[in-house]
Amino acid sequence: MLQALIFDVDGTLADTERAHRAAFNHAFRTLGLGWHWDETLYTGLLAVSGGKERIAHYWRSRAGLPPATDPEALQACIDRIHALKTAAYEEAVAQGAVRLRPGVLALIEAAAAAGLTLAIATTTSPPNIAALLRRAIGPDWRLRFAAIGDGASAPRKKPDPLVYRQVLATLELPARACLAFEDSANGLHAARAAGIATLVTPTAFTRHHDFGGALRVLPDLAGLDLATLRAWHARAADAHSSTLEESPPCRRTTA
Numbered sequence: 001m002l003q004a005l006i007f008d009v010d011g012t013l014a015d016t017e018r019a020h021r022a023a024f025n026h027a028f029r030t031l032g033l034g035w036h037w038d039e040t041l042y043t044g045l046l047a048v049s050g051g052k053e054r055i056a057h058y059w060r061s062r063a064g065l066p067p068a069t070d071p072e073a074l075q076a077c078i079d080r081i082h083a084l085k086t087a088a089y090e091e092a093v094a095q096g097a098v099r100l101r102p103g104v105l106a107l108i109e110a111a112a113a114a115g116l117t118l119a120i121a122t123t124t125s126p127p128n129i130a131a132l133l134r135r136a137i138g139p140d141w142r143l144r145f146a147a148i149g150d151g152a153s154a155p156r157k158k159p160d161p162l163v164y165r166q167v168l169a170t171l172e173l174p175a176r177a178c179l180a181f182e183d184s185a186n187g188l189h190a191a192r193a194a195g196i197a198t199l200v201t202p203t204a205f206t207r208h209h210d211f212g213g214a215l216r217v218l219p220d221l222a223g224l225d226l227a228t229l230r231a232w233h234a235r236a237a238d239a240h241s242s243t244l245e246e247s248p249p250c251r252r253t254t255a
Helices: 017-030 039-045 051-061 071-094 104-113 126-136 162-171 185-193 226-246
Strands: 004-007 117-121 147-149 178-182 197-200
Touching: 004 104, 004 162, 017 039, 017 051, 017 071, 039 051, 051 071, 071 126, 104 117, 104 226, 117 162, 147 162, 162 178, 162 185, 178 185, 185 197, 197 226
Parallel strands: 004 117, 004 178, 117 147, 178 197
Antiparallel strands: none
16 A cells, blocks of 8 residues: 655656756856866766766766865865855745646645645755755744654665665655656656556756666656545555465575
């Protein structure tokens, strides 16, 4: 039985990546780094989950970071860049630059009314989550979600399943009772590695990804009702059970 819906944030709840890219470039200009991430470059960098991790990856692989750079000094600089980027992103969201994707709020409200548990599993930072959902849902947005896993609580980013496993532990629910919502291959792999059936709604930044193993791939959540979700989830659970039943029993061997 479907008991919980677990949502990714960036790209899934809202198409945030253009605002994130602009915020990164604002931080680079502010610090005089001479960097600029155009849309093509940024699309490729999204293969690296996490803003700080993305900066570090770019610095090492594309911006000519000297190999002898002091690690602590490097991390301090990355933290500074990311702090400026986060502030710029929050300001953009406050000004209405980012909105929830079609069908997201209606599904959240319908699920809450039906007694389903709601949760978040993302690699983005807590301030980014708060900036988006405070504006989109209201000041009491946290009350909607029984668990929130984010980039601060899960240091190993997607496609590592850590954040999903943390959320499942907080909810005290088995993976088979949940359904995840993602927009990227990294997110899909993380949720599936945690054993959670996953529905994908790609964006322009992720539509080229391989979504093999997804429960469904949809353009967005507009018009999606709980009855349909429950039916899809039940068929996935039945298929999983059938696979387990058809698997040959383990045989004990002796040396």
